[in-house]
Amino acid sequence: MNLTSPIFLESIILILFVLLVLISIRCFVLYKRSRYSVYLTLFEKSTDPVLLIKDGKFVDLNESALNYLGYNTKEEVTGLDPAEISPHTQLDGQNSKNKAERMIRMAKQYGNHHFEWEHINRNGELLFVEVSLTIINLNGEEHIYTVWRDIRDKKEFEQELKRAKEKAEESDRLKSAFLESISHEIRTPMNAIIGFAQLLNHQDNSPEEIKEFVDYINRSGNSLLLIIDNIIDVSSLKSGSFEIHTSKLKLNSLFEEIYNIFHFETSVKDVKLKVDNKLKDKDLTLIVDGSRLRKTLFQIVNNSIKFTEHGKVTFGCERDGPFVQFFIHDTGVGINKEDLDNVFKVFTKGNMKDKKLYSGTGLGLSIAKASVENMGGKIWIESEAGKGTSVYFTVPYNIERK
The missing domain is CATH 3.30.450.20 (PAS domain)
Structure with a gap:
């Protein structure tokens, strides 16, 4: 065999080429694998x-x-x-x-x-x-x-941030609305006090007119005092310094006082005001924070009368096991079902058809709730829009022993 012949060399080159192709294919297969x-x-x-x-x-x-x-x-x-x-x-x-x-x-x-x-x-x-x-x-x-x-944790965190932002925005909105409302509420009795005080300076006032002017000034002063009291209470509530001080309180005297305060207003509005004391001992004396209880009942009766244009408002109490349960029923405008959970929140009022018709700061029920709960009781509302509202609250049956 001639190793230098062209045919031999071509055969060697062809074999090497085939081997190279096979090696490449093998490498490619191994690479793929x-x-x-x-x-x-x-x-x-x-x-x-x-x-x-x-x-x-x-x-x-x-x-x-x-x-x-x-x-x-x-x-x-x-x-x-x-x-x-x-x-x-x-x-x-x-x-x-x-x-x-x-x-x-x-x-x-x-x-x-x-x-x-x-x-x-x-x-x-x-x-x-x-x-x-x-x-x-x-x-x-x-x-x-x-x-x-x-990313569920991330999404939950985002939702919490969103809720916190919405809550902060709602709080700011309510506070702004409250400040607007409170400025109006303070201005109204202040204008009445100033106006009737100026009328008293007139020399030709009759004794009846003077008595009427003084009565208006007293009522406006009491309204202003109530507003200031509410603001102080909310401040105490927010700061955690809301306190309860027990004393003796005769329930009949309390009911008579509340009735006398609102009797004239209800008669003008064609609303019948009724006291319904269902206790066996009508002249019961409770050991309770008398000031807080009086203010709570006043606030709720005041609200009921405010939102009742005609019909009746009934308030009273009855024994409920270890508690005295107070109740206030009215035939007023009622509260929408979706708003019932919000009525006890600070700066919030029930969703009335036209809020501009009704004055108020939106603080009363939130303060009432804090007062009742701090006295060891609870408060709740049953209402239907257009049919009236019933408010219930309890305090411990802690009485003065005779």
Whole structure:
């Protein structure tokens, strides 16, 4: 054999070329296997939920994803599209199916895409996840490598911040409304006091007119004093220095006092005012914070009369086990059901048809609630818009022994 002949050399070159091609193919296969092995390791060992999407459907998922979704087998998830394990709409109001298709298109366009998503697990619980979509090639076919990161804590924190912001804004709004209301409430009795005081200076006033002017001044002064008292009480309530001081209080005397205060006002309004003392001992003496109890009953009766244009207002008490239960019934405008939970909040009033018709600072019931609870009782309201309101509160049955 001629080792230098052209035919021999060409044969050697051809053999070497074939060997090189075979080696290259082998290396490529090993490379592919290595990449697939790396993919499998990342896919199966990842602590994050990882899923594979092909043609818009899930074709595989790791153990973390299976556990996260609450399913037992992969077959329960594979074949589904992302929208089938999502609520109908996302938090931004977009349809889940339409948005999922758009997110996949963006991943294919740019190679990867990141966004937040809301899924539903097997039990119907909401799952907030941060989604990462990456286009990969497996065995010559395009797949979307999907990684989820649980962000429920983040979403809950965001919701708490949102609620805190809304609460702060509502508090600011209520305080602004309160300041506007309180300035009006103070100005009204002050103007009356100043006006009638000036009228008293006239030399030609009759004794009856003088008595009437003095009466107006007294009533306006009492109204002003009540407003100032309420402001001081709310300040004490907010600072935690709200105190209770017990003393003796005759219930009949209290009822008579409240009746005399409001009798004239109710007769002018065509409202019948009635006292209903259901206790066996009508002249019972309670050991209680008399000032707080008197003010609480005054505030509630005052509210009932204020919001009752015609009909009746009845107040009284009865024995309720270890408590004395006070009640105030009226046939007034009532309170909307959705507003009942708010009537005891500071600066809040019931939702009347026209609040401008009714004066008040919105402090009375919040102070009444604090007073009753600090005395060891409770307070609640039953009402229906257009049909009237009933307010109940209790204090311990602690009486003076004869």
